[in-house]
Amino acid sequence: MFKLFTPRDANKILPDIKRRFNSILIQKNQIAKLQRELQRLIESDSSYEPFIKKKQTLNVALSNLYKAIEQLENTGVIIKSLDEGLLDFPSMRFDDEVWLCWRDGEPEIKFWHSKQEGFMGRKPLAPTGVHSEENDLADMR
Secondary structure, three states, rough: OOOOHHHHHHHHHHHHHHHHEEEEEHHHHEEEHHHHHHHHHHHHHHHHHHHHHHHHHHHHHHHHHHHHHHHOOOOOOEEOOOOOOEEEEEEEOOOOEEEEEEEOOOOOOOEEEEOOOOHHHOEEEOOOOOOOOOOOOOEOO
16 A cells, blocks of 8 residues: 655554564564574474474464565555664655654654665654644655
8 A cells, every 4th residue: 555654644653553563573583483493403304294394384474474564564654674673654755755764662753764865864854843742844744
């Protein structure tokens, strides 16, 4: 699903996105554990049965991970890096397409970058100068 986010929209759904992202990270770590266990079975010269069962468990875990990624990205949010905990929300700044940028551990979305820039090009969102509860941002629509 394609959707453009305002900072307000993105921050509104961020709690659900964080929950989904954390679940994906847990699944990723479980897959790494299963891969290590599978490798140990290979190295131990075990019989086929435990190897095949572990491989099937790994296959299910991988399928579930990809489904979870697909479900998160169906919200319109893009996973830029699982390892670095980076998510981007498509947005507009004046007439330019930009990304609202969030990193795992940040309490809210406070940065943006152009499509050509990555995390290192992040810039703080500029407040309107008018104090409001929702802290609307004048340069993002």
